[in-house]
Amino acid sequence: MIILQDFIEKTGVELSIDCKKALSKYSILHLKKGEYFLKESHLSTKIGFIISGSIIHYYNIEGKQVTRWVSLHGNFVTGFVSFVEKTPSLENLLCIKNVEMIIYNRDYFMNILMKFREIQLAWRKILELNVIGYENRVYQLLTTNAEKRYLNFQKTYPQFVSQVPQKHIASMLGIEPRHLSRIRKKILKKEIK
Template identity: 30%
Template structure:
């Protein structure tokens, strides 16, 4: 819980009273490696802060998994479109390693919004973080080659390459594992 408090303090000025109220609405959830945090078809009921672990977002098409996002410790995670609309998710969220989440339910977040001034700010920061990740991913697929996407991902998030199997990274980059191997060989 300390990590989330420290993170919130970097985002917004928060009083001890507001922090205590917000904390009272958080639930710690633990997920073992390779288990689902959320499965496609289920409604996302939580906005979560990752204290420990790594998350993968993926969908399935034609018996193939397509990875479209990752989230690391110290960031927010959610099937945010499902969370906001309270409709079933069209994708899975998977813990790639043992993961600890501090989660707030949709209803509790609405209460925090109405009862504290800081709740709106924290909610906005979380949604901005999730939006920026999504828009950066879309931009990279539209504007850059596979090699450029790989190099940008490596320079921005070298930790991903230590934590995430290369087959998932290849899928995220929109290439095959073999193409990723060729890119890595050329760069080395």
């Protein structure tokens, strides 16, 4: 629980004792690599905070798995559109490493979100950062070549380079893994010179 409180307080929000008590009413979920947190067409009824492990968010597009994002330890995870709108999920959330997470069901989370101003403030800050990240990634996809996208991604999300398999990074960047390998080799040659 301390890891979640620390994460929220790092957003600049100080938690009241009552809020900490409300946040302490969670369950722990363990998922193994290859298990799903959420499958497409199902409702997202939970929100988790990853203590350890990682989860890819992907779409099935014409029989191909297209990675939208990877949630790493120390972050919230849910099928956001499904969670908010109570509609079937369009994405799959698959564990690519064993995962341990704090879990809240949707109704309880929405209740404490409405009850505690500090949760509202933290939630807003987290959403703002996520929307800024999405907008920047879309901008990069639309306006830059693959090498520039990778360099920007590497600079913005350095933790991904060491923690996320290359095939998922390539998919997020809209390129094939072999193309990403060539880009990485080219960048490495430039760094050596």
